[in-house]
Amino acid sequence: MPFLLVAPSLLLVGAFFLFPLLLSVQGAFMGADGPTLAHFRTAFGLYRNDMLVTLLITGCATALIGAGSIAIGGYLTLGGSRRARAVLAWLYRWPLFIPFIVAGQSMRGFLGQNGLMNSALVGAGMPEMWAQSFLDWRGIVITFVWKQLPFATLLIAGAMAAMDRAQIEAAQNLGAGRLRVLLGVVLPQVSRNITVALILSFVTMMGVLSVPLMISGQSPSMLTIPMAWRINSLGDYATANALGVLACLMTGMVAWVWLRQAAAEKAK
Amino acid sequence: MMRRRTLFAALPALAAPLATHPAAAQQRVTLNVMTAGDQNMVDYITDYLGPMFERQNPGVSVRAVGTGAGDSGSQRIWERLEAQRRAGATAVDVDVAVVHQSMAGRMVAEKLLSRYRADISTGALTTAAVASNALGQDVDGYVMPMFNSQVAIAYNPDRVTEVPQTFAALEAWAKAHPKRFGYNGIRGGMAGVGFVFGWTYAFGPDQRLLLEGPFNAEAVRALTPALQRLKAFNANAVITPGNAGTLDALNRGEIDMGPVWMDMFYTWQAEGRLNPSMRLVLPESGLPGQPMYYVIPDKAAHAAAARKFIELATSPQVQADGIVKRFNWLPGIDAQHVRQNLDQATWNRLFRDIGPEQLAQGARPMPQAEFFKAIQEAYERVVLN
Amino acid sequence: MSAWRWLPRILLLVLFAGFIFGPVANLLLWSVAESWYWPNRLPSQYGFRYWERVFRPEGQAMESLGLSIWIAALATLACMAVAIPAAWALARARLPMRGLILLLFLLPQAFPNMPVYINIARVFFSLGLNGTVLGVVLVHAAHGLVYAVWIAAAAFAAVEDDAVLAARNMGAGALTAFRTVTLPLAAPGIAASAIFVFLESLDEFTASFFVGAPDVRTLPLLLYSAAAGGNMQVAAITALILLVPSIVFMAVVQRFLRADVLAGVGK
Numbered sequence: 001m002p003f004l005l006v007a008p009s010l011l012l013v014g015a016f017f018l019f020p021l022l023l024s025v026q027g028a029f030m031g032a033d034g035p036t037l038a039h040f041r042t043a044f045g046l047y048r049n050d051m052l053v054t055l056l057i058t059g060c061a062t063a064l065i066g067a068g069s070i071a072i073g074g075y076l077t078l079g080g081s082r083r084a085r086a087v088l089a090w091l092y093r094w095p096l097f098i099p100f101i102v103a104g105q106s107m108r109g110f111l112g113q114n115g116l117m118n119s120a121l122v123g124a125g126m127p128e129m130w131a132q133s134f135l136d137w138r139g140i141v142i143t144f145v146w147k148q149l150p151f152a153t154l155l156i157a158g159a160m161a162a163m164d165r166a167q168i169e170a171a172q173n174l175g176a177g178r179l180r181v182l183l184g185v186v187l188p189q190v191s192r193n194i195t196v197a198l199i200l201s202f203v204t205m206m207g208v209l210s211v212p213l214m215i216s217g218q219s220p221s222m223l224t225i226p227m228a229w230r231i232n233s234l235g236d237y238a239t240a241n242a243l244g245v246l247a248c249l250m251t252g253m254v255a256w257v258w259l260r261q262a263a264a265e266k267a268k
Numbered sequence: 269m270m271r272r273r274t275l276f277a278a279l280p281a282l283a284a285p286l287a288t289h290p291a292a293a294q295q296r297v298t299l300n301v302m303t304a305g306d307q308n309m310v311d312y313i314t315d316y317l318g319p320m321f322e323r324q325n326p327g328v329s330v331r332a333v334g335t336g337a338g339d340s341g342s343q344r345i346w347e348r349l350e351a352q353r354r355a356g357a358t359a360v361d362v363d364v365a366v367v368h369q370s371m372a373g374r375m376v377a378e379k380l381l382s383r384y385r386a387d388i389s390t391g392a393l394t395t396a397a398v399a400s401n402a403l404g405q406d407v408d409g410y411v412m413p414m415f416n417s418q419v420a421i422a423y424n425p426d427r428v429t430e431v432p433q434t435f436a437a438l439e440a441w442a443k444a445h446p447k448r449f450g451y452n453g454i455r456g457g458m459a460g461v462g463f464v465f466g467w468t469y470a471f472g473p474d475q476r477l478l479l480e481g482p483f484n485a486e487a488v489r490a491l492t493p494a495l496q497r498l499k500a501f502n503a504n505a506v507i508t509p510g511n512a513g514t515l516d517a518l519n520r521g522e523i524d525m526g527p528v529w530m531d532m533f534y535t536w537q538a539e540g541r542l543n544p545s546m547r548l549v550l551p552e553s554g555l556p557g558q559p560m561y562y563v564i565p566d567k568a569a570h571a572a573a574a575r576k577f578i579e580l581a582t583s584p585q586v587q588a589d590g591i592v593k594r595f596n597w598l599p600g601i602d603a604q605h606v607r608q609n610l611d612q613a614t615w616n617r618l619f620r621d622i623g624p625e626q627l628a629q630g631a632r633p634m635p636q637a638e639f640f641k642a643i644q645e646a647y648e649r650v651v652l653n
Numbered sequence: 654m655s656a657w658r659w660l661p662r663i664l665l666l667v668l669f670a671g672f673i674f675g676p677v678a679n680l681l682l683w684s685v686a687e688s689w690y691w692p693n694r695l696p697s698q699y700g701f702r703y704w705e706r707v708f709r710p711e712g713q714a715m716e717s718l719g720l721s722i723w724i725a726a727l728a729t730l731a732c733m734a735v736a737i738p739a740a741w742a743l744a745r746a747r748l749p750m751r752g753l754i755l756l757l758f759l760l761p762q763a764f765p766n767m768p769v770y771i772n773i774a775r776v777f778f779s780l781g782l783n784g785t786v787l788g789v790v791l792v793h794a795a796h797g798l799v800y801a802v803w804i805a806a807a808a809f810a811a812v813e814d815d816a817v818l819a820a821r822n823m824g825a826g827a828l829t830a831f832r833t834v835t836l837p838l839a840a841p842g843i844a845a846s847a848i849f850v851f852l853e854s855l856d857e858f859t860a861s862f863f864v865g866a867p868d869v870r871t872l873p874l875l876l877y878s879a880a881a882g883g884n885m886q887v888a889a890i891t892a893l894i895l896l897v898p899s900i901v902f903m904a905v906v907q908r909f910l911r912a913d914v915l916a917g918v919g920k
């Protein structure tokens with residue numbers, strides 16, 4: 001009976017995602033004459049640096065998002081000034097629903113060497129020679145953090161707000177500082193929510209094409225770029241599919257962490 | 269939207285009477301024009317050519333859709349045609365397509381196009397080699413050049429005092445001014461790809477072989493030293509996102525020099541989007557240029573209207589007013605037909621920075637189709653790894 | 654004394670505000686910049702010329718916006734119709750392989766989508782679905798399911814067992830209890846998940862491009878071609894149009910998302 005309720009949605013995902021995904025996996029292994037690993041050799045040979053850079057960019061962005069959202073969530077839960085909390089709560093969520101493509105477009109003019117950010121900084125007294133362009137991998141990281149931070153914070157701050165405050169107060173009564181309370185009391189209880197928020201952010205960022213496309217033409221870049229390039233300019237679906245499979249494996253590892261944690265929780 | 273869908277089902281039926289009875293054109297017909305290339309191509313059809321065609325042909329509305337810059341845009345169109353053929357469609361929903369050379373060659377070879385040039389009145393107005401040969405592939409009769417365009421090096425005269433006239437001088441300049449030269453690599457549009465080709469023309473052993481073929485893999489390997497040199501050059505260069513990205517970076521003072529499409533450059537200046545003091549130069553060993561082709565897919569739903577559309581698009585008047593005067597492209601049909609419709613000042617504007625002789629000397633085609641692809645892959649292998 | 658204590662806080666908040674609003678300010682400036690080039694730090698000429706150009710009848714901006722909203726509404730409807738029963742089952746019934754099922758919904762978000770959409774386009778051509786609103790809606794719905802199912806499941810999970818039990822004890826059938834007790838209590842969370850699906854669809858680019866273009870032209874497609882063509886002004890204006898629904902929903906989503914629901918997402 002419960003399976004019947006889940007079936008229609010599984011059908012939707014199955015027909016419009018899993019099935020074409022399997023076609024793509026099949027394409028990655030199919031050569032002109034039978035199954036082959038040649039496409040993976042091409043993918044590794046030409047794009048191993050892009051794979052590393054993808055992990056680096058997404059990993060960096062995920063770490064920053066984690067730190068930022070814990071800091072914001074922590075302040076919203078434990079912060080001393082009510083007014084500062086209200087301002088922060090109002091501020092952080094603005095980019096929540098802004099599309100990646102819009103984020104990329106806004107950042108492009110903002111982060112350039114003579115972009116709005118540097119112009120403002122120079123206007124505020126920064127020496128002009130310090131102004132440098134962030135339109136490279138750093139720009140991609142910044143854009144990702146800007147766009148995903150509100151989402152992660154929403155989930156994490158929400159979980160923190162749902163906590164039982166008695167424990168926090170007890171710890172504070174024992175004289176624990178705010179940082180101690182955050183690390184010792186709050187974080188352990190919301191660790192699962194943090195994982196969910198960060199995994200969702202990580203996998204979302206892995207698949208984004210528009211941001212690296214708009215921010216930087218640098219190479220190596222994120223895997224979506226060579227994927228698009230293989231398909232668009234060379235009409236080479238096989239290698240693109242192989243790259244897709246590799247990207248899928250990379251996200252799969254992350255998802256596995258989540259599954260294992262879920263299993264551990266169930267065992268408790 | 270649903271209504272449009274039923275309309276589509278009825279399209280093949282609509283198309284047949286349209287061909288014979290002009291009166292039947294009173295039925296509402298949507299002519300789908302798909303164009304690869306930059307946004308200016310879409311603007312050209314949406315703002316200029318489309319409305320003109322609609323005025324002349326009541327009941328027809330023109331819908332222009334851009335499929336993206338560079339060969340990838342053409343690839344999208346090919347995907348669409350190929351998928352419809354594989355699905356056994358009786359009528360194709362693209363009536364007119366504007367594609368790059370390499371893709372036009374492939375589409376002709378795969379019999380995706382209809383042979384229409386002899387059927388339109390302007391077919392004889394072009395005698396250029398590119399009208400019958402696209403990067404080594406015979407496309408005679410299947411294409412009409414929409415315009416020609418050329419890659420050149422744009423620079424900021426305030427910052428570049430000694431303008432490099434050769435690739436070697438350019439290389440030296442970039443070395444002396446690290447991170448002040450920018451181009452869009454090979455993944456972001458044809459201006460960057462063109463620059464890479466120009467580099468192999470200049471520093472490779474045999475320019476002529478690359479241009480005319482025949483293809484051999486040995487010749488690609490022989491380019492390795494040139495590409496290694498490009499790798500060293502890249503260390504001092506900025507890689508910009510896209511054709512427009514290079515112009516944008518120039519405009520915002522992030523670079524002082526970089527390869528651009530001449531037409532985009534002049535258009536941006538005319539619209540006030542680019543610093544008017546910027547200038548162009550074409551190095552001696554040459555940079556590639558290319559035409560864009562009008563093609564009609566085989567089994568296009570409105571083939572007759574499509575032919576009429578291309579007839580208008582390649583008429584001397586439109587080539588003069590639209591292509592040259594408003595969009596700063598080099599004409600697709602032979603120059604003598606166009607010049608008589610233009611005043612001297614407008615004609616001269618095309619040659620402001622690069623005179624006709626310099627252009628004749630420095631303009632090259634893209635490499636022959638197989639080299640075209642092989643050089644791009646060699647770039648990935650040598651320069652990016 | 655107290656002013657000094659406030660200073661670091663204010664400084665941090667101002668910096669953070671700069672980080673959040675700077676890029677948006679950049680969009681606003683570009684949208685009214687008629688001429689802006691280095692070394693001018695700000696536009697040298699302001700005006701609404703490009704706004705006129707975007708909103709000219711041939712520009713099809715309004716048509717695209719309307720179509721985008723229509724597709725997003727349909728995708729949300731389709732998505733919620735299948736997601737609500739699934740979310741209920743995942744939250745309240747004992748499902749074997751629950752984690753695996755949750756993970757399945759995550760896949761469309763996780764996998765780099767391009768090769769998938771190209772394969773979908775190939776399948777859709779043979780079904781006559783390519784270039785139709787229905788085709789785009791189906792793909793968007795599949796893509797948005799992760800939000801719909803995960804958040805709605807959290808919303809169902811947050812409903813107190815007691816309330817449902819009380820209704821059952823008073824003689825209500827399972828369906829009646831669901832309709833009169835569980836659903837209304839979970840409604841705000843479900844609304845929030847619908848918002849996520851709606852916005853996800855509104856902003857979606859890759860699938861719309863492969864499955865929809867050229868017949869179905871959504872606003873992100875317009876934005877992409879303007880941005881790729883380097884028309885900063887047109888791109889900025891299109892981006893601002895897309896920003897409006899995003900910000901409206903950003904403002905209201907908090908009303909629907911209670912902390913205890915947020916705490917249960919993905920659990």
